[in-house]
Amino acid sequence: VILTDATTIAKDYDFVVIGAGTAGNVIANRLTENPNWKVLVVEAGISNEGLYLVSTPFFGPQASPNKAWTWNYTTVPQTACLNRTMNYQRGKLLGGTSSINYMIYTRGSHDYWDNIANYTGNPTWNWTNIEPYYIKAENWTEPADHHNTTGQFDPSVHGFSGPLSVSLPGSPNELSTRIFNTTLELPDTYPFLEDVGAGNGIGLGWMQATIDVDVRASSAQAYLAPKFIARPNLDVLIEQQVTKILFTKNSKGLPHASGIEFSAGPNQRKFTVSPSKEVILSGGSIGSPHLLMLSGVGDAGELLEQNIDIVFNNPQVGKNLVDHPALANHWIANSTQTLDIYRENATDLTLAEQQYNTTGTGTLVDNVSPAIGFFRIPANESLFEQFTDLTSGPNAGHYEFLWRDGWGSFLPVPAPTVGFFTTITQVMLAPASRGSVTLVSPDPFTFPKVDPGFLTNEYDVQTARYAIKSARAFMNATAWDGYNLGLAFDDAAFQTDEELDLFIRNNTAPIYHPTGTNRMESSAKDDGVVDSFLQVKGVTGLRVVDTSVFPFIIEGHPEAPTYALAERAADVIKSAWQ
Numbered sequence: 266v267i268l269t270d271a272t273t274i275a276k277d278y279d280f281v282v283i284g285a286g287t288a289g290n291v292i293a294n295r296l297t298e299n300p301n302w303k304v305l306v307v308e309a310g311i312s313n314e315g316l317y318l319v320s321t322p323f324f325g326p327q328a329s330p331n332k333a334w335t336w337n338y339t340t341v342p343q344t345a346c347l348n349r350t351m352n353y354q355r356g357k358l359l360g361g362t363s364s365i366n367y368m369i370y371t372r373g374s375h376d377y378w379d380n381i382a383n384y385t386g387n388p389t390w391n392w393t394n395i396e397p398y399y400i401k402a403e404n405w406t407e408p409a410d411h412h413n414t415t416g417q418f419d420p421s422v423h424g425f426s427g428p429l430s431v432s433l434p435g436s437p438n439e440l441s442t443r444i445f446n447t448t449l450e451l452p453d454t455y456p457f458l459e460d461v462g463a464g465n466g467i468g469l470g471w472m473q474a475t476i477d478v479d480v481r482a483s484s485a486q487a488y489l490a491p492k493f494i495a496r497p498n499l500d501v502l503i504e505q506q507v508t509k510i511l512f513t514k515n516s517k518g519l520p521h522a523s524g525i526e527f528s529a530g531p532n533q534r535k536f537t538v539s540p541s542k543e544v545i546l547s548g549g550s551i552g553s554p555h556l557l558m559l560s561g562v563g564d565a566g567e568l569l570e571q572n573i574d575i576v577f578n579n580p581q582v583g584k585n586l587v588d589h590p591a592l593a594n595h596w597i598a599n600s601t602q603t604l605d606i607y608r609e610n611a612t613d614l615t616l617a618e619q620q621y622n623t624t625g626t627g628t629l630v631d632n633v634s635p636a637i638g639f640f641r642i643p644a645n646e647s648l649f650e651q652f653t654d655l656t657s658g659p660n661a662g663h664y665e666f667l668w669r670d671g672w673g674s675f676l677p678v679p680a681p682t683v684g685f686f687t688t689i690t691q692v693m694l695a696p697a698s699r700g701s702v703t704l705v706s707p708d709p710f711t712f713p714k715v716d717p718g719f720l721t722n723e724y725d726v727q728t729a730r731y732a733i734k735s736a737r738a739f740m741n742a743t744a745w746d747g748y749n750l751g752l753a754f755d756d757a758a759f760q761t762d763e764e765l766d767l768f769i770r771n772n773t774a775p776i777y778h779p780t781g782t783n784r785m786e787s788s789a790k791d792d793g794v795v796d797s798f799l800q801v802k803g804v805t806g807l808r809v810v811d812t813s814v815f816p817f818i819i820e821g822h823p824e825a826p827t828y829a830l831a832e833r834a835a836d837v838i839k840s841a842w843q
């Protein structure tokens with residue numbers, strides 16, 4: 266059941282999960298398949314029920330920032346981005362960030378997962394072992410318009426009976442036709458990819474999104490669905506923030522995570538609960554390292570500065586933060602029917618909402634882009650004379666394109682009041698820059714300092730420059746003749762490399778994929794924060810299961826890999842206790 270009163274929780278839980286987010290709900294769901302195990306999830310945020318901006322796919326970009334259900338972090342000034350600060354959203358509600366994200370479902374390449382297996386020395390993380398977890402999680406679902414999807418995906422690599430709905434666009438239009446015509450015209454540079462989830466990720470294919478026909482599929486909608494939340498052995502307590510992991514005893518000579526302390530807010534009553542088996546930390550890439558540090562696991566010098574008792578000195582906690590820099594490129598569209606109509610004319614949006622609310626069809630059923638493309642920078646480019654290629658391998662892209670049938674609304678360039686546009690958002694998939702999450706106060710309700718370090722490594726600027734030129738080449742294909750009326754006012758003035766670099770530093774924005782702040786490392790190595798079984802090094806009884814444990818950033822978007830990671834972690838935990 267969902268609980269809002271902390272005094273009503275039981276005392277005899279086997280497992281406590283911190284955070285009912287993307288990964289946390291998977292763990293809670295899978296562990297409670299065993300009727301003999303009782304699980305409590307403690308979530309800081311509110312319920313996801315009845316939130317229209319959250320459930321309607323089209324409104325994904327409006328589900329954040331600065332809502333009652335977001336954490337509302339802001340980065341420190343980004344020195345390599347003209348000192349701009351950037352909002353850095355995370356979901357603070359059931360489903361966590363899967364309830365506010367853009368629903369893009371990408372599994373990454375074979376190379377990505379094989380690299381994790383090699384790096385951690387644990388072959389169970391390779392693609393061959395992970396692909397079945399993607400399939401187990403997935404419920405491939407018809408698009409809202411029920412069009413014939415033959416040739417738009419490969420059924421043999423998808424799952425049809427898991428909890429998480431994934432579907433193709435439900436209102437494809439002229440933009441999609443032109444995008445795919447470009448693959449016919451320039452197949453060497455922009456090849457058509459039948460299925461972007463098959464693990465051989467180079468090329469351009471139809472968008473796969475965590476959408477259940479016409480509504481967002483989040484980890485709450487999927488893994489806490491009524492039939493699961495009805496289990497008598499599953500309690501989910503909301504609106505309570507975990508303020509500390511308690512290490513009140515030792516086990517095997519190491520501090521043991523014996524329980525947690527939580528509270529509804531500053532100066533509110535504090536509660537504790539102690540599970541008999543394990544604490545699983547699924548607070549996400551900001552929340553998890555923050556809580557570890559508050560609990561005494563982190564860099565000893567930094568903890569001492571905050572008067573926090575040291576449980577285990579690990580300078581890696583909160584470090585290695587890596588995120589994808591993203592950037593929007595705009596062109597003027599020879600059309601009066603792009604999504605810009607909703608900005609031009611409020612009546613059009615009202616009509617679209619009426620159609621959506623009454624029939625579950627129309628443009629509001631879709632997320633941000635009808636297609637997605639992953640591309641490589643050729644090995645003979647001068648960039649690689651200076652820098653090492655940072656992708657996982659030849660199956661992984663250096664940069665990504667997303668297309669918006671209108672002005673890209675989720676990046677901080679203000680939308681013009683009039684006009685019709687096409688946007689290509691480019692994402693730099695394997696960045697070199699690194700940042701950190703650092704404690705600034707022992708008070709759990711004070712945010713840590715978040716620094717993604719965007720563009721601090723020149724490699725990322727040069728990759729972005731290549732991607733801009735590639736986006737312009739894409740839109741210059743004859744497939745866009747008569748439709749593309751040229752670069753929009755914000756892009757047109759930037760032509761030379763120096764001008765492009767300024768454009769990049771001025772326009773780079775987060776796509777909110779923070780990764781790696783509790784990096785997984787081999788058990789044998791005295792490095793990283795968790796071992797390859799996701800156990801926190803230096804203590805017992807505590808695992809981290811969320812996006813923070815990936816040692817590298819996915820060359821794609823992290824929610825699908827996070828679901829697969831959590832599905833796999835649930836099996837690891839089950840086998841440890843069965």
Ligand SMILES: Cc1cc2nc3c(=O)[nH]c(=O)nc-3n(C[C@H](O)[C@H](O)[C@H](O)COP(=O)(O)OP(=O)(O)OC[C@H]3O[C@@H](n4cnc5c(N)ncnc54)[C@H](O)[C@@H]3O)c2cc1C
Nearest residue numbers: 284286287288309361362367368369507549552812822824
């Ligand atoms: C605007 C936006 C758009 C995005 N778009 C996409 C996309 O299209 N595709 C994609 O793949 N990825 C996308 N992402 C990223 C992706 O959604 C996240 O990487 C992923 O969902 C993170 O999962 P997680 O389990 O690590 O953390 P989360 O899902 O964030 O879960 C953490 C949970 O823990 C809770 N929590 C944290 N600390 C505490 C505490 N101390 N006590 C109690 N509860 C706590 C949080 O409230 C939250 O519910 C996007 C992210 C954002 C912000």
